[in-house]
Amino acid sequence: xxxxxxxxxxxxxxxxxxxxxxxxxxxxxxxxxxxxxxxxxxxxxxxxxxxxxxxxxxxxxxxxxxxxxxxxxxxxxxxxxxxxxxxxxxxxxxxxxxxxxxxxxxxxxxxxxxxxxxx
Amino acid sequence: xxxxxxxxxxxxxxxxxxxxxxxxxxxxxxxxxxxxxxxxxxxxxxxxxxxxxxxxxxxxxxxxxxxxxxxxxxxxxxxxxxxxxxxxxxxxxxxxxxxxxxxxxxxxxxxxxxxxxxxxxxxxxxxxxxxxxxxxxxxxxxxxxxxxxxxxxxxxxxxxxxxxxxxxxxxxxxx
Numbered sequence: 001x002x003x004x005x006x007x008x009x010x011x012x013x014x015x016x017x018x019x020x021x022x023x024x025x026x027x028x029x030x031x032x033x034x035x036x037x038x039x040x041x042x043x044x045x046x047x048x049x050x051x052x053x054x055x056x057x058x059x060x061x062x063x064x065x066x067x068x069x070x071x072x073x074x075x076x077x078x079x080x081x082x083x084x085x086x087x088x089x090x091x092x093x094x095x096x097x098x099x100x101x102x103x104x105x106x107x108x109x110x111x112x113x114x115x116x117x118x119x
Numbered sequence: 120x121x122x123x124x125x126x127x128x129x130x131x132x133x134x135x136x137x138x139x140x141x142x143x144x145x146x147x148x149x150x151x152x153x154x155x156x157x158x159x160x161x162x163x164x165x166x167x168x169x170x171x172x173x174x175x176x177x178x179x180x181x182x183x184x185x186x187x188x189x190x191x192x193x194x195x196x197x198x199x200x201x202x203x204x205x206x207x208x209x210x211x212x213x214x215x216x217x218x219x220x221x222x223x224x225x226x227x228x229x230x231x232x233x234x235x236x237x238x239x240x241x242x243x244x245x246x247x248x249x250x251x252x253x254x255x256x257x258x259x260x261x262x263x264x265x266x267x268x269x270x271x272x273x274x275x276x277x278x279x280x281x282x283x284x285x286x287x288x289x290x291x292x293x294x
Contacts, residue, residue: 020174025178028181028185030283031283031284031285032184032185032188032280032283032285034185043253049253052287053253053254054253055257056253056254056256056257056258056287057251057253057258058258059258059259059260059261059292060251060258060261060268060292
């Protein structure tokens with residue numbers, strides 16, 4: 001039987017839950033935690049890391065680790081908050097074709113462009 | 120004439136019997152339908168019970184793990200502090216009484232660690248020169264010395280509960 005999960009996408013952490021017997025039950029992550037860091041990264045082999053693993057390697061791979069990205073969702077490139085965040089966040093961003101924000105992931109010699117955010 | 124009447128009576132009886140047979144056949148069909156419905160309901164109830172039982176078992180296992188994880192997470196900072204305190208005492212000029220007191224504290228720490236191991240909590244200390252693995256290590260800093268991507272130093276040990284890393288070892292990684 002298919003189930004519907006609810007996701008609380010937070011700026012720092014996210015939580016997923018589903019209804020069981022009429023009550024919401026939080027789905028734990030692979031590490032048994034109820035909170036999963038809202039972090040995505042790409043390692044030197046080009047593999048995507050999510051959550052705790054992405055957070056654990058963020059110091060070694062600052063340009064390839066995306067976090068606090070919820071702050072940018074739905075905002076235009078010219079938004080003062082976006083312009084302020086560009087100076088604070090270590091990963092590269094640029095203006096998308098529709099005036100939104102695009103995140104550029106830089107991993108060693110390869111460069112992967114991932115469009116996370118749409119205006 | 121009498122024979123004809125008998126035939127008519129027989130036919131009447133036959134018709135009654137036929138009607139009765141038809142009624143019985145309908146009843147059998149109805150009962151068989153009901154039986155099928157009950158069988159299906161029973162199968163569904165058994166499947167639901169099995170699912171509920173599995174789900175309850177998983178929930179219990181998860182709750183048991185979460186309870187121990189919460190307990191471990193609340194104790195780990197104290198274990199870290201105790202480790203730091205014991206390590207820091209090496210730089211002190213302790214007299215014989217101080218040394219005896221320190222060895223007592225170290226023995227208590229060992230006993231505590233063994234109790235936690237019985238409880239399923241294991242400490243792990245990555246060695247210098249091991250390849251950095253985000254599954255079990257958390258990088259807290261990078262240094263320009265050593266081989267790139269390898270562990271240069273340890274900031275805090277890691278902890279595993281039932282084969283799940285509940286706190287990665289906090290390490291310094293070579294650039």
